[in-house]
Amino acid sequence: MANIVAIVGRPNVGKSTFFNRLIEKRQAIMDNEPGVTRDRHYGYAEWCGKFFTVIDTGGYATGSDDKFEAEIRKQVKLAIDEASAIIFMVDCRDGVTGFDKEFANVLRTSKKPIFIGANKADTPDKTLLATEFYELGMEAEIYPISAENGSGTGELLDDLIKTFPSEGVEDPDAGIPRIAIVGRPNVGKSSLLNALLGTERSIVTDEAGTTRDAIHSYYKMYGQNFILIDTAGVRKKGKVKDDIEFYSVLRSLRALEESDVCIVVIDAERGMESQDVNLISLAQRQGKGMIIMVNKWDLIEKDSKTADKFKKDILEKLAPIDYIPMVFASVLNKQRIFQVIEKAVEVFGNKTKKVPTSKLNEVMLREIERYPPPSTKGKLIQIKYITQVNARFPSFAFFCNLPQYITESYQRFLENKMREHFDFEGVPVRLIFRKK
Numbered sequence: 093m094a095n096i097v098a099i100v101g102r103p104n105v106g107k108s109t110f111f112n113r114l115i116e117k118r119q120a121i122m123d124n125e126p127g128v129t130r131d132r133h134y135g136y137a138e139w140c141g142k143f144f145t146v147i148d149t150g151g152y153a154t155g156s157d158d159k160f161e162a163e164i165r166k167q168v169k170l171a172i173d174e175a176s177a178i179i180f181m182v183d184c185r186d187g188v189t190g191f192d193k194e195f196a197n198v199l200r201t202s203k204k205p206i207f208i209g210a211n212k213a214d215t216p217d218k219t220l221l222a223t224e225f226y227e228l229g230m231e232a233e234i235y236p237i238s239a240e241n242g243s244g245t246g247e248l249l250d251d252l253i254k255t256f257p258s259e260g261v262e263d264p265d266a267g268i269p270r271i272a273i274v275g276r277p278n279v280g281k282s283s284l285l286n287a288l289l290g291t292e293r294s295i296v297t298d299e300a301g302t303t304r305d306a307i308h309s310y311y312k313m314y315g316q317n318f319i320l321i322d323t324a325g326v327r328k329k330g331k332v333k334d335d336i337e338f339y340s341v342l343r344s345l346r347a348l349e350e351s352d353v354c355i356v357v358i359d360a361e362r363g364m365e366s367q368d369v370n371l372i373s374l375a376q377r378q379g380k381g382m383i384i385m386v387n388k389w390d391l392i393e394k395d396s397k398t399a400d401k402f403k404k405d406i407l408e409k410l411a412p413i414d415y416i417p418m419v420f421a422s423v424l425n426k427q428r429i430f431q432v433i434e435k436a437v438e439v440f441g442n443k444t445k446k447v448p449t450s451k452l453n454e455v456m457l458r459e460i461e462r463y464p465p466p467s468t469k470g471k472l473i474q475i476k477y478i479t480q481v482n483a484r485f486p487s488f489a490f491f492c493n494l495p496q497y498i499t500e501s502y503q504r505f506l507e508n509k510m511r512e513h514f515d516f517e518g519v520p521v522r523l524i525f526r527k528k
């Protein structure tokens with residue numbers, strides 16, 4: 093069971109400063125993409141061996157007071173609904189404000205444990221000011237803290253974790269595919285992202301990334317759970333074309349690193365280019381799952397053979413890599429966007445697949461018997477036993493008498509047979525030969 097802590101309070105009291113301290117990130121990730129609204133930030137934190145999710149409910153603009161009032165209700169409602177505990181943040185230097193009182197009024201209706209973080213108590217004299225918040229008339233305890241220098245935060249957290257129903261989950265993302273959209277500039281990556289983001293209520297949760305500059309957005313769409321990785325931190329605007337290309341490549345590389353599966357988007361009009369081939373071989377070396385999305389399919393004049401010809405051309409350029417599924421799509425016409433996601437999730441399934449040892453030996457030893465490794469230097473080569481080893485992507489150890497004499501072409505034969513029997517579409521497979 094997950095422990096969820098929501099930080100609520102009016103703007104500028106220090107919510108995101110505290111949030112970032114908890115998730116050990118110094119810089120808040122801002123999303124500057126116009127038209128993309130992210131209304132919650134999630135992060136994972138740990139205190140004294142208890143794991144919890146933190147929600148930073150802040151980040152709202154103070155427009156009219158009417159709107160603000162509505163925002164308060166929305167925030168607090170969200171917090172009450174989802175959180176197992178609430179940190180109500182106020183500012184010692186400002187003292188009690190009208191907005192604080194409004195928050196207090198709404199929070200009083202909640203049955204969840206509440207902790208008042210009287211923030212910006214950086215010095216002892218400021219700490220004294222914290223008592224002023226008893227005026228809010230809440231039963232909750234008041235903790236003078238400094239989100240900036242950390243003082244007092246330990247006491248708050250000690251008491252906070254006592255309210256947790258469980259130890260928490262160390263990695264709540266386990267088992268959910270992290271998908272990156274990568275490719276050259278102008279192929280339609282942001283269009284795809286926006287098409288996905290634009291789907292109403294598609295965002296389930298939203299987490300400011302725990303590592304580097306990535307934002308992980310959670311989706312539940314078409315019945316699939318997945319996380320889209322967006323590397324906002326490297327979203328720099330270049331003035332010259334080279335810059336754009338450079339940052340674009342950098343983004344793709346970072347997103348790739350954080351992903352389980354990448355959607356390599358290519359432009360149908362331009363076909364597979366050398367940059368794409370480089371990206372794919374890098375992804376293969378990193379053991380990532382892959383699918384190729386041939387985008388802008390609407391721009392191609394087609395007959396019944398067009399897709400096949402395209403496939404053939406891509407395979408030639410990628411040779412010997414031949415296991416990556418391709419989807420011919422058009423973000424513009426919203427054509428086959430669903431298949432792209434569905435395929436990516438399927439590839440994740442292949443990537444995390446565990447083949448039982450008995451099945452593996454039964455099937456593969458039969459193939460090996462039928463077509464044994466060619467003897468080298470007059471020596472008989474025997475493969476005795478196969479087992480899947482623990483790794484980030486499917487890896488198999490073949491135990492044999494003379495591992496050094498297994499030829500490359502025989503390795504390819506074995507890989508093909510493995511793929512034939514156990515469907516590893518979209519995933520690199522590693523065969524390791526060990527002496528036994």
Ligand code: GDP
Nearest residue numbers: 103104105106107108109150212238239240241
């Ligand atoms: P939010 O709008 O509630 O998320 O507030 P922020 O975290 O953005 O903080 C608002 C301002 O208060 C920023 O300028 C912070 O640097 C500052 N701030 C946050 N925590 C502290 C603190 O403990 N002490 C002091 N002196 N300033 C703080």
Ligand code: GDP
Nearest residue numbers: 276277278279280281282283387388422423424
């Ligand atoms: P990015 O640089 O890879 O993020 O590419 P963008 O998403 O910014 O798209 C580049 C251009 O291609 C934009 O003008 C899009 O409108 C256009 N585009 C994206 N997807 C399609 C598509 O499926 N068909 C057509 N015809 N144009 C598209």
